[in-house]
Amino acid sequence: MPADSKDSWNSASEGYAPFEAFTGQFTRAACVELPDLLPETSGTVRIMDVAAGTGASTFALGKQMSDHCRQARRTAAIVATDFSDVMLKTLMQKFNATAADSEVAATQAAAKEGVLELTSQVADAQDLSAFADGTFSAITCTFGIMFPPSPEKVVREFWRLLMPGGVAVVTTWHYNNIPYDILPDIAHVFKGHSRFKDLPMAAATHKFGQECYIRRLFRGDLDSGPKLWKDSDLSARFVAGSSVCLPQHLAAMMNKNPLSSDLGDWDEAAVEKYLQDHWTGENGQIILRGTALVLVARKTKSE
Numbered sequence: 131m132p133a134d135s136k137d138s139w140n141s142a143s144e145g146y147a148p149f150e151a152f153t154g155q156f157t158r159a160a161c162v163e164l165p166d167l168l169p170e171t172s173g174t175v176r177i178m179d180v181a182a183g184t185g186a187s188t189f190a191l192g193k194q195m196s197d198h199c200r201q202a203r204r205t206a207a208i209v210a211t212d213f214s215d216v217m218l219k220t221l222m223q224k225f226n227a228t229a230a231d232s233e234v235a236a237t238q239a240a241a242k243e244g245v246l247e248l249t250s251q252v253a254d255a256q257d258l259s260a261f262a263d264g265t266f267s268a269i270t271c272t273f274g275i276m277f278p279p280s281p282e283k284v285v286r287e288f289w290r291l292l293m294p295g296g297v298a299v300v301t302t303w304h305y306n307n308i309p310y311d312i313l314p315d316i317a318h319v320f321k322g323h324s325r326f327k328d329l330p331m332a333a334a335t336h337k338f339g340q341e342c343y344i345r346r347l348f349r350g351d352l353d354s355g356p357k358l359w360k361d362s363d364l365s366a367r368f369v370a371g372s373s374v375c376l377p378q379h380l381a382a383m384m385n386k387n388p389l390s391s392d393l394g395d396w397d398e399a400a401v402e403k404y405l406q407d408h409w410t411g412e413n414g415q416i417i418l419r420g421t422a423l424v425l426v427a428r429k430t431k432s433e
């Protein structure tokens with residue numbers, strides 16, 4: 131199933147937790163400075179988390195904004211959007227259940243106090259027309275912008291939705307993402323393919339981790355559409371991180387992840403054994419390493 135299809139992401143939501151555990155550290159790093167970047171507004175601060183998935187990004191944002199709202203005595207409304215209804219259903223189930231996770235619990239507590247509201251809405255990032263122009267102080271999008279067929283449309287929607295002075299914080303994978311190391315290796319062994327030089331989706335998503343590409347995308351230079359951000363309103367930084375994962379979790383995730391499902395179904399037990407034999411270090415765990423690119427794009431007030 132192609133990775134830009136909704137069905138593919140709907141079925142991925144089931145095995146998404148270990149991936150989320152890994153990517154969460156980058157998500158947190160991306161939204162940590164968001165409160166300082168927000169424009170002055172008199173009323174409730176409105177933020178959209180685009181391609182929110184099962185909520186790793188949304189709840190990290192929820193925790194940051196809970197602390198900020200209490201300190202600054204303001205209120206925030208976060209709307210999580212995604213084209214996968216199953217992803218969003220899982221996100222809202224987390225929000226409505228008793229939470230062990232500290233970011234979910236912080237978001238719930240703030241909602242109970244009335245300083246923060248969290249809602250979700252199914253929407254394709256390329257068409258967010260259900261939301262009015264200039265109504266968001268911030269838009270966050272972590273590991274999402276690389277999947278829609280037209281990222282140019284997504285960026286135009288961000289521009290339209292942001293109020294003057296508003297900011298988009300977009301996180302993408304830089305070069306050393308896990309599938310680059312592990313997927314070609316096990317694909318070779320279990321699928322009878324020759325070793326991949328480029329993976330189908332990894333190849334497509336790779337360019338988003340390059341600062342020059344993402345700057346061109348946000349400037350509106352990649353198609354004949356309107357010019358958007360000025361280069362001086364864009365800033366990028368790189369965040370490196372690592373975490374550990376058990377082979378069974380990674381194997382289950384690979385079978386469900388659209389990034390690898392382009393290659394067909396995996397034999398989960400065989401993948402687990404191969405990972406165990408070739409990839410584990412101390413305590414039978416796999417070390418996942420990655421680098422993310424965080425782009426901050428401010429919509430200048432003069433526009």
Ligand SMILES: C[S@@+](CC[C@H](N)C(=O)[O-])C[C@H]1O[C@@H](n2cnc3c(N)ncnc32)[C@H](O)[C@@H]1O
Pocket residue numbers: 134139140150153157180181182183184185186187211212213214217253254255256271272273274277278279
């Ligand atoms: C790798 S996940 C990231 C989820 C979350 N932001 C996080 O940090 O864990 C990518 C998400 O993009 C969503 N997605 C893919 N194409 C989309 C589109 N055209 N519009 C909206 N969401 C999309 C998928 O459903 C999936 O939830």
